[in-house]
Amino acid sequence: MSTGRKLRYGILGTGLIFGKFADAFRLTSEASLMAVASRDAERARAAGAKHGVPRAHSGYESLVSDPEIDVVINALHNGLHCEWTVRALEAGKHVLCEKPLGCSSAEVEKMFAAAHASRRWLMEGFMHRFHPQIAEAKRIIVTGGIGRVLHIRCHRTARGRDRDNPRYWRDAGGGALMDIGCYCVNLSRFLVGSEPKRVAAHAHFDNQTGVDLTLSGCLQFGEGVTANLLCSMEGEPSYPAEIVGTDAKLLIPHPWLPPAWPAELYLTRQGKTDVIRVEPDDMPQHPLAPFALEVNYFCRCVRENRAPQFPPDVDAEHDSRANMRVIEALLESAREGRTVNMPTGSA
Numbered sequence: 001m002s003t004g005r006k007l008r009y010g011i012l013g014t015g016l017i018f019g020k021f022a023d024a025f026r027l028t029s030e031a032s033l034m035a036v037a038s039r040d041a042e043r044a045r046a047a048g049a050k051h052g053v054p055r056a057h058s059g060y061e062s063l064v065s066d067p068e069i070d071v072v073i074n075a076l077h078n079g080l081h082c083e084w085t086v087r088a089l090e091a092g093k094h095v096l097c098e099k100p101l102g103c104s105s106a107e108v109e110k111m112f113a114a115a116h117a118s119r120r121w122l123m124e125g126f127m128h129r130f131h132p133q134i135a136e137a138k139r140i141i142v143t144g145g146i147g148r149v150l151h152i153r154c155h156r157t158a159r160g161r162d163r164d165n166p167r168y169w170r171d172a173g174g175g176a177l178m179d180i181g182c183y184c185v186n187l188s189r190f191l192v193g194s195e196p197k198r199v200a201a202h203a204h205f206d207n208q209t210g211v212d213l214t215l216s217g218c219l220q221f222g223e224g225v226t227a228n229l230l231c232s233m234e235g236e237p238s239y240p241a242e243i244v245g246t247d248a249k250l251l252i253p254h255p256w257l258p259p260a261w262p263a264e265l266y267l268t269r270q271g272k273t274d275v276i277r278v279e280p281d282d283m284p285q286h287p288l289a290p291f292a293l294e295v296n297y298f299c300r301c302v303r304e305n306r307a308p309q310f311p312p313d314v315d316a317e318h319d320s321r322a323n324m325r326v327i328e329a330l331l332e333s334a335r336e337g338r339t340v341n342m343p344t345g346s347a
């Protein structure tokens with residue numbers, strides 16, 4: 001793969017996230033969206049035509065074996081992340097796979113084993129990480145801007161999809177925690193900067209499908225630091241994250257995908273609130289810029305043959321593993337009605 005030319009991406013799937021990526025690719029400087037694949041040939045053709053994607057593949061195998069593609073974005077439902085990520089890696093592609101990386105720790109292990117065996121890079125697609133407001137929030141915290149962190153509160157709730165959507169399939173990584181609570185787990189762990197020692201959760205499970213429609217969880221970190229998260233696919237949308245410290249509190253109203261630039265953070269100290277405005281320094285001020293920043297970052301990792309890192313000094317592989325372990329523990333707690341200690345060594 002030559003340095004300097006744009007990397008050629010292909011996307012598996014024509015769902016909601018395909019459309020967002022297709023629009024975001026117009027903002028990227030390092031990649032071109034060359035192909036899309038669907039189970040259905042006509043759906044692939046229509047999606048490609050609508051978004052100006054040159055090649056439409058009938059079937060996922062056709063795209064992962066396309067020699068003109070360098071990187072595959074796995075935008076299929078969660079139940080197909082492991083299978084098609086492994087198949088793309090085995091076909092020699094680098095893979096940016098949508099969150100959550102797999103449906104279980106076992107799947108995540110299998111996916112990274114395939115990446116190592118094929119000497120290709122695999123990264124979980126958490127686009128919120130690439131919005132500069134997240135780096136700014138972390139900077140404020142680690143430089144003592146709110147004192148010692150006591151507690152994080154993190155919400156991501158949304159209205160449900162049609163009941164036939166894979167989000168309601170229990171054996172295919174369905175449920176609110178897998179779908180959107182995974183963001184809250186990721187952000188809490190990132191902002192605290194360590195792994196929880198134990199977790200507890202309560203959930204409203206769907207009678208028919210068994211998936212968690214709403215889940216409220218508590219992560220207990222060391223030294224008394226806690227995080228409460230709320231995720232739901234049956235509620236009024238609610239997004240904020242708030243970090244309470246001994247000296248001040250920091251509110252991130254839209255931690256996942258702010259609707260506009262500049263993004264705003266609110267830092268409150270002794271009743272006085274300062275607004276911190278965050279803008280991208282190398283990207284048009286478009287709401288989908290975090291997706292483009294994510295793609296550009298992955299391109300640099302591929303070109304320079306270096307591991308994606310998140311947080312900046314930790315291999316993203318470690319982060320994906322740790323995130324899935326916490327998700328599994330929260331679900332175990334909610335299903336069994338008890339606090340779950342995290343395995344030693346995960347902290």
Ligand SMILES: NC(=O)c1ccc[n+]([C@@H]2O[C@H](COP(=O)([O-])OP(=O)(O)OC[C@H]3O[C@@H](n4cnc5c(N)ncnc54)[C@H](OP(=O)(O)O)[C@@H]3O)[C@@H](O)[C@H]2O)c1
Binds near residue numbers: 013126165
């Ligand atoms: N980062 C973000 O902001 C964000 C936002 C939304 C979703 N996501 C993630 O992106 C992935 C896709 O989500 P989505 O909302 O775009 O689509 P979705 O409705 O969750 O998933 C459907 C996708 O899977 C494919 N598929 C294969 N077999 C299927 C089956 N039996 N039934 C239904 N669909 C099937 C469909 O593609 P074809 O029918 O064309 O083959 C379609 O693209 C998920 O992992 C989700 O977590 C991320």
